[in-house]
Amino acid sequence: MKRVILVQRNDPRSDESVNSSKLSELWELAESAGYQVVDxxxxxxxxxxKYQVGRGKIEEIAVMVQELGCEKIIFNNQLSTTQIYNISETCKCEVIDRFQLILEIFATRATTRRAKLQVxxxxxxxxLPKARAIVSLLKNEERPGFMGLGGYENSYEQDVKNRIGRIQKELVSARKDSESLRTFRHDHGFSLVALAGYTNAGxxxxxxxLVSESVPVENMxxxxxLPITRSLSIHGRRVLFTDTVGFIEGLPHWLVDAFRSTLDExxxxxxxxxxxxxxxxxxxxxxxxxTSHNTLWEQIEGVSIVTVLNKTDLITEEELKERIxxxxxxxxxxxxxxxxxGTGLTALMDEIYQHLPKWKRDSISLxxxxxxxxxxxWLFDEAVVHKIDYSDQIMVDFEARDEIISKVKAFRKELLQSHDCESI
Ligand SMILES: Nc1nc2c(ncn2[C@@H]2O[C@H](COP(=O)(O)OP(=O)(O)OP(=O)(O)O)[C@@H](O)[C@H]2O)c(=O)[nH]1
Ligand SMILES: [Mg+2]
Incomplete structure (x- = not known):
């Protein structure tokens, strides 16, 4: 396991507890990426x-890197290209910030083409914003190889732009496919429910x-x-559940945008x-x-949110009341x-059912x-049949979307007309 040192410049205006929870999240991120935190x-x-933290601190860190045999320094604060360069020069060690760490995690988890493209x-x-700075640093310092750049050339920035354009095009076409799939699912009477929330929430x-699956679960x-979707019937309604990528605080919007097609779910x-x-x-x-509300806020309009307090097996009744x-x-x-x-799942299903797009109740004789x-x-497939009587005629009491109700009425008309023709 690669040994790393974590560095955080605390915000003096923030509470002690906020600073320490930020640091422990960085620690979790580092472990999720497979690093061993040594200090x-x-x-x-x-x-x-020049360094994001003070000169004295950087010199201290340089000594620690040597003594502890570290391969990487991870900063919680965002670093500029020049800072990364200066710190790595002084400490003789690779330096990354929190965003790069998150990107590393995403890169190791990305197995499909779509996920790889997003990463x-x-x-x-x-x-992109660093491209110009990288090129000028390399020119000044005559240090090719910095930040994985083999050589340098002035077209580097343009090259990055071109690659962005190409990937975006490919992702847009993937997005169109998933949108038509969504329309198809709606047309077939499915309602779509997404499980969203902070990473590691459960x-x-x-x-x-819910859907008797076994997708990977880890305390990480x-x-x-990548999203995954499975169906489940709740009180006769067909529901598609999608598990999604978690949210995390302080993600810049370019990163959220890159995962846009995933978040569309x-x-x-x-x-x-x-x-x-x-x-x-x-x-x-x-x-x-x-953080979760901020991520969702501008993107969803008129979509209901049901808040699910999970892991209640780990807290007392009193603590639960406090959380509610x-x-x-x-x-x-x-x-x-x-x-x-599995506690509370029946109540959750009822709550989901209450929030599904409304279907109408109707009855018809066939x-x-x-x-x-x-x-x-066909009605058994497309609607919820509440009651059915077979006698001279078939009486059905059912609940369905408007389109289904109109369709069944049209079928009935057709059947009666052909029946009349036959009796003549
Ligand atoms: N005790 C307890 N642990 C839970 C519960 N739900 C999830 N966990 C644990 O919490 C950790 C994270 O669970 P996941 O289901 O992977 O969480 P997630 O939200 O999908 O996480 P990411 O995909 O990493 O964003 C795992 O160690 C689970 O075993 C719960 O109801 N009770
Ligand atoms: Mg998960």
């Missing part, structure tokens, strides 16, 4: 632009329990990268289940909820569950004939 350095005062796009978007665990950030759903890890301290829950009060101002009726042992029976079997 942690924080500083609140004396930053200088590549995110990397290029990260590099989305995949809930997904597995960003286990899920959330933005275009009929209902979003916002999964929250209720076992965490209230302040962490509040922060993570705020805490999220109350954002969401009136959170549902408390344990995705792991001739007792072979054609009539085939319309009935």
């Amino acid at each position: 942690v350095v924080t500083q609140a005062k004396n930053p200088i632009r 590549e796009l995110a990397k290029l978007k990260y590099e 989305k995949s665990t809930l997904f597995n329990t 950030l960003f286990t899920t990268l 959330i933005f275009l759903a009929d209902l979003i289940l916002l999964v929250v890890d209720a076992s965490e301290p209230p302040e962490t829950i509040r922060q993570k909820l705020a 009060a805490l999220v109350g101002y954002l969401t009136p009726n959170p549902v408390a569950i344990s995705g792991k042992n 001739p007792m004939s072979e054609e009539g029976l085939s319309v009935v079997s």
Whole structure:
């Protein structure tokens, strides 16, 4: 395992607890990327632009790198190209920041072509504003090879732009495919429910329990990268559940944009289940909820959100009450569950059912004939049949989308007309 040192310049205006939870998230990210954290350095005062932290700190870190045998330094604060260059020169060690760390995790998890393209796009978007600086640094310092750049040339920036354009084109066509798939699913009477929420909240665990799947679940950030969809019937309604990539605080919008086609699964759903890890301290829950809402806010219009307080098996009744009060101002009726042992799932299903796009109830009589029976079997596929009586005629009491109701009425008319013709 590669040994790393974590560095964070604390925001002096933030609470101690906020700074320490930021640092522990960086630690989790580093472990999720497969690193072994050997030491942690924080500083609140004396930053200088050259290094992000103070000169003395950087010299201290340089000694630690040697003594502890580190291969990488990971900063929680965003670094400029010049800072990365200066720090790596002084410490004689590779330097990355939090965004690059997240990109590394995504890159190791990306197995399909689409995921790889998204990661590549995110990397290029990260590099673009830095491209000019990289080229000029290399020219000044005569140091080819910096940041993985073999040689340098003035066309580097243009080259990055061209590659971005090509990948975006390919992703757009993939997105069109998934949009038509979505329309197809709607036309076939499916409602779409997305499981969204902060990374490691337990989305995949809930997904597995709901639809009896076994997608990977791990106590690690960003286990899920690509969405996966499975169907389930809830009180007769066919619902497609999609498990999605998790949110994390402080992602720049270019990174969110790069994963846009993945996040569309959330933005275009009929209902979003916002999964929250209720076992965490209230302040962490509040922060993570705020991040999730910010990510969703501008993208969803008129889509209902049901907040799901997960991992309640890890807290007491009292603590649960405290959490419900805490999220109350954002969401009136959170549902408390344990995705792991299945408690609260019946209430969750009822809540989902309440939020599905409304279908209408109607009843119809059909001739007792072979054609009539085939319309009935079609209705069983497309609608929820509440009651059916077979006598001289077939009486069906059902619930369905408007299009289905009109279709069944048209079928009935046709059947009666052909029946009249036959009797003449
Ligand atoms: N005790 C308990 N643990 C849970 C519950 N749900 C999930 N976990 C644990 O929480 C960790 C994360 O679960 P995942 O289902 O992978 O979470 P996720 O939201 O899909 O995470 P990412 O895909 O990484 O964003 C795992 O170690 C799960 O076993 C729960 O209801 N109770
Ligand atoms: Mg997951």
